Amino acid sequence: MTFTTRFAPSPTGPLHLGHAYSALLAHQMATEAGGRFLLRIEDTDQSRARRQWEELIYEDLSWLGLAWETPIKRQSDQLISYSKPMKVLEESGLIYPCLCRRSDIEAAAGAPQEGVAQFGPDGRIYPGTCRHRAMREGRAEDALRLNMQRAAETLTAQLSYHETGLHSGPKKVTPEALLSQVGDVVLQRRNGQIAYHLAVVVDDALQG
Known part of the structure; x- marks a missing residue:
């Protein structure tokens, strides 16, 4: 298996020093391993993505001396590739419609009957308010969430990843961690x- 790294910015504004560090590190790791360095434009949020910011990303990375494989993958050009996985998840009963807004989630955090929502890497963990809803109950304006508990129950192998850096080494991901640290993410x-x-x-x- 070829060692592959990727830098995947969103063209919603200029790159900052954190972006530069991530890109340089990913490029260096791929180069030292004789692997691949990929640049991907994550522009699914079309309300904020701008082509001028994308062009500036290319300029900044070139100024840093980085080179990447072409053609560059742009998510907005690949939307059809996401429809099949969504269909599989729906047919497997692993997604559900959610009508909650951010204010609803914050309010539910203090409601004992909902359980206290915790915080994870992406912010507050969704408390599961709409988890009981079936897809047939969905409305056009609903979001679709992954039922993480059901998804975890379908696992047939141990999830793991290899951490690099200060705490490098193989790490296991447990179903409990998925529920408590990630939750029912929006798909x-x-x-x-x-x-x-x-x-x-x-x-x-x-x-x-």
């Missing part, structure tokens, strides 16, 4: 656009 936004959590997994799988 399709209220406006019908595919969300990051689905797109990035599909893209990484397709690009190796």
Whole structure:
């Protein structure tokens, strides 16, 4: 298996120092391993993505001396590749419609009957308010969420990844961690656009 890294910015504004560090590190790791460095434009949020910011990304990375494989994968050009995984998840009973807004989730955090929502890497963990809803109950303006508990129950192998850096080494991912630290993530936004959590997994799988 070829060692592959990727830098996947969203063209919603100029790159900052954190972006530069991530891109340089990913490029260096791929170069030292004789692997591949991929640049991907994650522009599923079309309400904020701008082509001029995308062009500036290319200029900044070139100024840093980085080179990447072409053609560059742009998520907005690959929307058809996300529809099949969504269909599979729906047929497997692993997604549900959600009508909650951010204010609803914040309010539910203090409601004992909902359980206290915790915080994870992406913010507050969704408390599961709409988890009981079936897809047939969905409305056009609903978001679609992954039922993480059901998804975890379908696992047939141990999930793991290899951490690099200060705490490098193999790490296991337990179903309990998925529920308590990730939760029922949004896979399709209220406006019908595919969300990051689905797109990035599909893209990484397709690009190796």
